[in-house]
Amino acid sequence: MIRTLRLSIYYQLLMALRMKQAMFFTLAFPLFLFVLFGNLWGQGDPDHLLFTLTGILGMNVATEGIFAIGPAIKDYNSSGILRYFKKLPFNILTHFFGLISSQLLLMLLSTALLLVTGALLFGIRLTPALLGQVLAGLTAGLTVFGFIGLSVAFLNVKKGGGVAQRGSLASAVYYVLVFLSDAFYPLGDINPVLGQVLHFSPMNPVLQLLRGEPVAWLTLVAWTALALGFFLFQFRRFTSAR
């Protein structure tokens, strides 16, 4: 069982590492943004550097949740591969666990890269408190965005809608989540009207966890429950395409 799981994680990781575009957006792009923003706006201002770092971590976890896990599971289901997997002599859950674990490992690698870059390039102190906040934020983020990603992936806007259509819906949700939040700038301070919208954003509680600020738990729990419920509802009425 352990060996099957280990192999499943290994092969899923190998498959992910071979997707050059995915690797760019998972590992290199967050680093690029951090080095750029850190140099342009964060020099000599440790608070701003931490704000930027945690904002990018928030963006990263949203990317993983919305684009990496949900669409993959939806495609397994819609293409009929799930039925094929069920005939294989190993538990289907092992396969999904491998998929999710490999994505988790990649996200942890990306986070470690960002933290080490922050420490080496900008002198950010990697205190246990900061690491604890980051872990808490990533866990909460992956849970809520994972379910949002699954809900979006299973939401058939149009019967037979193509990959591009589903992708564009996920992108729209992603951009709204990232840019209508405090990820890169204190939106509430810039525009008080948009500041009101932030109370309902699932991204902000994740950022609050990452930044060690008081957390809007009600918003976070409500979004997780809502996304989970919506996903389960969609999943039950979903039929395989083959």
Added chain:
Amino acid sequence: MEPLLLPLTMLVLLFIHESGHVLAAKLLGLRVTKVGILTKPIPHPYVAIRWSPVRWKVLIFFFVGVALTLTQFALLLGTTRFFDQRYVYLGFCAQLVLETNPVYSDFTLAKQFVSGQGRQATDMFSLRWYVHVTLWLLLIIGLFSPRYLYGLLFL
């Protein structure tokens, strides 16, 4: 009104950039097939030539635009320090960043030409592309960071 100097500077530089391509093509004896505006991937003016087997001529044609922008940038920096107009400086920087970007620029077209695999070839996500991205990142930081050129000139 001062911020308008930024798009105005970029427009003038864009005109000089494209004129440089046309002039270089004429001087090098390359056949210009089209001058116009492309809408994809983003709206931009362009000068198309028939690719010549004489490699250096085509490469000069590709790089003359960015060379002109760089020359003007160096001249203005050395002689007038951009007239203390930060928006003129920012216009130059934005234009330089656009002209050297690793996704779609004369550099990527030149790489397609050198690869010999036609206009659809791409080296995106290769090691060479990552080197380009890194150099581009350093250029942006060097131009816009308050610690470097921008700070030296205006802060």
